[in-house]
Amino acid sequence: MKINLALFLFLFVHFAAAQNHQKRFESIDVQHYIFEIQLNDTTDRIEGKANILVKFLKSSENLQLDLIGLNDSTSAGMKVKNVVFDGKPVNFIHKNDKLKINFDREIGSGETVNVGIIYLGIPADGLIISENKFGDRTFFGDNWPNRARYWLPTVDHPSDKATLDFLVFAPEHYKVVSNGQLENELDLGNGIKFTNWKEKKPISTKLMVIGVAPFIEADLGRYKNAEVSCWVFPQNAKEGISDFAYGLRPLSYFSQTIGAYSYEKLAHVQSKTKYGGMENASCIFYAERAISGKQKIESLIAHETAHQWFGNSVTEQNWHHLWLSEGFATYLTHRYEKFYYGDEVFKSGLIDDRKQVIEYAHKKMAPVIDTTVTDYLQLLNANSYQKASWFLHMLRNKIGDKVFAQTLQEYYLNFRDSTVLTDDFKDITEKNSKQDLDEFFHQWLWQPGLPVLKWQWKQKSNGEIRIKITQVQKKVLFHFPLEIKLLPQNEEKSQVKTLEVSDRKTSISIVPKRKIKDIQLDPDVKLLFELNE
Template structure:
């Protein structure tokens, strides 16, 4: 009996190590997580957590093996998760922990279309993902910080944006903590020994990158309800007055994007002061802002608009692969500009775009790469000026190519099609082509998959009182771009005229008809093109 058990485990280990070598695409074609129930116990004595995760999995193909992402205990650091037991229907299942994965054998083949609910009991000190730290006032706090794929440091999951599931967080904590998470509050009750249980449930499917909880000595305020959606602010108790003031933008972006894009997906919206490593982290219905946001004298409105925009693009309509993160960050960046254009006018809108353009140019000179850069394997590196500012500029140029009515109709159609789903760049392009009736393949390819931007060397001369000649040369080392370039002509006697020149070759010469002597010429006067001028 002992020999046969060892042989079984050896065969199982071999097959599962083969499974480990498979890529996520193969896993996603075999399994689909439907629901997670995370039961987490935290304490004030040490950083060790106890976890019990129940997972409902639907098999897309017949099989008996399940591959989850979970960081294993590491003796040298003393951190990582140690799985103690895995069971389904009260029967224990065989499993193996590798460095980054939990490999489970169901003991029998599960047919395609069938589901299996299994439970994993584990414990350990998270090496990342769950930030256990003191805030600026010395108070202990716990904050999930999963982006991009850091959930597996403390949760057994399919840690990939393509796999969405509904979820629950059931958190047992010392009674002084307030606990916030995605979804609606199901239960909050006192337990014995000065402990408290808090149960949140999210009925909208999420990617692991935005499923978290936070626990701290919060005060909660700015309570309001918009369109039956509860909205409030959670700040550290020391920041009650300043924090509630800084977080006063609770519903403004929510109302605006609901009207301009489509219905908000989640049960509530909580704005939370936190220890996130980012300026803000768009966790679904439960946005975590950096600790200083609640005490800064600088307006936080742009930060709020950006993170709220993510509730539509990034959280609800989610990039299916990290290399397409521009569908999240580029959208949120551009929609923040659009928000400012709506509320604060054209000058603020254009100044923001100019600032972003300078940042894109500077970044390219340091890191020449396209927006969709499949060479990146360390996904945190995708948080760069390409994914944010250049992708925002791509959307801005697409808007001017299609016109406002078609562009915003396309955004609404894209959101309607992929709300609470995942999408790739090709999916977005298809929607925009269907909405506009135009073939956008070359436009998408040159701006998203080609590195760089037009670098323009130009000159002009007035050949008569009725004509001028403009010479435009693309000098970048990369491939040439095709684009419309607007030029504004200022007359010496006052007045001006704007012309559009279509550029597609290395050199373009254009003769323009004018009505007097020209004093000066300005390229791109209305800030519509991403380019770098040599002159």
């Protein structure tokens, strides 16, 4: 095998970074962040103070955080002015986008300490300072996957969750929205307003954001203890409030079908996120141009709301297991649409998803859990969303509706406000279903591709039907049940047979009760496959 030196060095650096984070994951656990951010209208430079409460799981004399440093050629990036520990300045090294803080003593295993950091700079990313579509200046956090480090000193990895406070000082003509609940909003005079939002549940840095703009805020109602609201730009306030009118419904649906909502409120926010929607905990950001006033974003609202359970409260421990977030949100959105709009809408959504999975497989043959990816934005693909959703659909059909519902509820209850890997979900599924699911998880999540089927059938003079199924995809074979629907000639009642397919070629003979005019594969949309005609 040949590998060019540049690629080798690239992979080696990312592998080393992953290894370094694993050591950090085993050594420290951030408990709470307090971020004080000063914004202004004359420059994009922010001034920040961070107080970070850290529990040490192993003894150490230093702490390493992620923070993008100052780039002299662009003048963007953060410059650390001072670090304080035990009430006095301590030495630090800010190099290669890592902030290493050297303590003047050893921090013991189990000890919790507070570190203060004073810094400033122009965010190159992460905090998007720009103009909205109406020309108004806005500030929006957009941290996924690991872009919090552009403006916040953090352990910028989904495995480390913490509670937080945002203390924002901004010109008085802005309103500020963030995670958690509003603790204080105070006019300080001289045109400055102070806003404090507090998130009491631990969340990953990918979800820690502020939105600062000349918002119109509207109350959408309440579900139990959670207030639901929308925050929209004043020029399209009517359209925004109309589009977000569905904001309460998915919160109610998922609370009843999965478990109690984890956060203090739910805000739907028109924003400058680069994504169609970003599921920040209790504070969902939507692309500004999604707002039309035509109420066409209900499925998007449902998807981002489903993330509050899976992705936010139950968080993938590393990015390669993103399907535990995006696959769940995609499939739960289909279940939501089935509940409100019926089975045909549900099946139509699955069929559309299957087409996207097939198209992606033709471009790139990769598993859902693709540990080779180092540019995490590449994980935003049909495998993480649609194929993972299909995996859950097939799993539900395999273990049954009741066991599937029980498994989702137990999985959420066990790992609420925590982090997970795929095996955590698999263990609960196996326990509840009393099935060995090693092969099922492996072939659909860890193995690339999907079944590509070629088939033919004929009916003999004695009425016997002979059906031949061939898996024509290269290399790997899949094992799956395939439903076959026999359609009689005279609009009589059809028959459905299930064929277990595991070999390259599988045949079945059926003697139907009457003459058959046609046969359908997978009539009830239960299998992810491509038909080779």
